[in-house]
Amino acid sequence: MxxxxxxxxxxxxxxxxxxxxxxxxxLGMESNSVGSAExxxxxxxxxxxxxxxxxxxxxxxxxxxxxxxxxxxxxxxAVVIATAQxxxxxxxxxNGALTEGEIADFLLKxxxxxxxxxxxxxxxxxxxxxxxxxxxxxxxAFELRERTNDICAQLQEHEPGTPELERLTRLMLDRVPDxxxxxxxxxxxxxxxxxxxRLIEEAADLLELSAxxxxxxxxxxxxxxxxxxxxxxSGETAIMRRHVxxxxxxxxxxxxxxxxxxxxxxxxxxxxxxxxxxQLAGLAIPLGSRIIAVAxxxxxxxxxxxxxxxxxxxxxxxxLLRCCPRQFDPEVVGAFLTVLGRH
Numbered sequence: 290m291x292x293x294x295x296x297x298x299x300x301x302x303x304x305x306x307x308x309x310x311x312x313x314x315x316l317g318m319e320s321n322s323v324g325s326a327e328x329x330x331x332x333x334x335x336x337x338x339x340x341x342x343x344x345x346x347x348x349x350x351x352x353x354x355x356x357x358x359x360x361x362x363x364x365x366x367a368v369v370i371a372t373a374q375x376x377x378x379x380x381x382x383x384n385g386a387l388t389e390g391e392i393a394d395f396l397l398k399x400x401x402x403x404x405x406x407x408x409x410x411x412x413x414x415x416x417x418x419x420x421x422x423x424x425x426x427x428x429x430a431f432e433l434r435e436r437t438n439d440i441c442a443q444l445q446e447h448e449p450g451t452p453e454l455e456r457l458t459r460l461m462l463d464r465v466p467d468x469x470x471x472x473x474x475x476x477x478x479x480x481x482x483x484x485x486x487r488l489i490e491e492a493a494d495l496l497e498l499s500a501x502x503x504x505x506x507x508x509x510x511x512x513x514x515x516x517x518x519x520x521x522x523s524g525e526t527a528i529m530r531r532h533v534x535x536x537x538x539x540x541x542x543x544x545x546x547x548x549x550x551x552x553x554x555x556x557x558x559x560x561x562x563x564x565x566x567x568q569l570a571g572l573a574i575p576l577g578s579r580i581i582a583v584a585x586x587x588x589x590x591x592x593x594x595x596x597x598x599x600x601x602x603x604x605x606x607x608x609l610l611r612c613c614p615r616q617f618d619p620e621v622v623g624a625f626l627t628v629l630g631r632h
Contacts, residue, residue: 294318295337296409299329299355300344300371309342312402316409326355333359338366340393340412345372360391365419367393367412371400426524429511433528436509437535441542453545454498460508465515468504471588476500478584478625479577485624486580496577499552503581506536530565533557552577556585561615579618583609583625586617602629 296313298320300306306322313320321336323329325347332338341359345352356368370392393415394408440460444453461469479500483493507515514521514529521529533554540550555569555578562570564582574582590605600608606626613619 294413295339296320296412297329297332297338297341297366298322299324299326299341299347299352301325301347302344305344309405312405313409315402316406318409326350326352326358329355330358333363333366338363339416340367340369340409342369342371342396342408345370345374356392365416365423367415367419369394369396369408369412371396371398373398422522422524426528429514429525429528430531432511433509433531433535436511437506437538440509440539444539444542453543454501457502457505457508457539457543457546461505465504465507465510468507471585471592472501472504474588475503475581475584478588478628479580481628482580482584482621482624485628486576486621488576492577495548496552496580498546499549499556499577500581500584502536502540502546502549503553503556503585504532504536505539505553506532506534509535509539530557533566551575552581554578556581558582559616560613560618563615574618576621579621583617583621586612587625 294317296318298306298309298313300309300322301324303324306324310320310322321332321338323332326349329341329343333341341356343352343356343359352370352372356370359366359368368391372395375397393412396404396408400408443460444456458469461472476497480493480497483496488496510529510532514525517525533556537550537554540546540553552575555567555574558564558567558569558574558578559582560571560574560579562568587605587609590600590608591602593599606629609617609622609625613622
């Protein structure tokens, strides 16, 4: 079943399934009906459905469990939740699973045919928007790939008398001047932290270089993300986070800057393990990366952004402390606070 109006009905009550199936047919769509989450997953493995209307209370796995599986494994299938419990969505939100934006509609039992028809309309619209967003994200990912390849190729071209650091700096200035200014401030903070933590000069030099280059991958970001005046969608955020891997690839293509790549690669990890791109934690994160994470966050908080005004230094320090050790290494934060205290 691959038509653009296919509906999978999941409800453990045969009479309810039959009524909804008749309604689906009367609306000019096709349907299949099953009585459990397990049967539904078996159907979805064999056939593609535009929508799934899922009852919550069923034997075995409940409908919310199934809705999560559908959203994870079949992301273009619109999910409509049907239940007699009016607060089920609030319970689900508290559990940190499905959010309202991941559900096309919410039917409170008992419901009439016209309300059911409206839910299917919303399901079609949700699916249409989801497919358009996936196409947009694929386009962004392709543009990022092309820009990264182009920058790597430029680095490998011989340009007499111009160091690669200067070439990359010039490229960042052309495309993301704010990121260059931010990276230079982060590098100064990082150098001061290194001095406070008594890093050897060679390590401090590499740290400063890595801090200057920690956002170099943003030079490969699509223009649409760099200039978007509104918050990024979850898909766009995932693309933006790829600037880390893009930066690593760019640095690895350089004969002079490749040594900074491992530190840059881990500079957006969280001390507690919830960062990106590899979810490293604790001492598995290089010290230089942990230092950059603190300096990066402090500078970001104390500078104006188009969507917010800056925090005072004391408020930013409060945030650093609040996020220890979940996000930041407490030892690094302590060293940074000593640095700030001297200034």
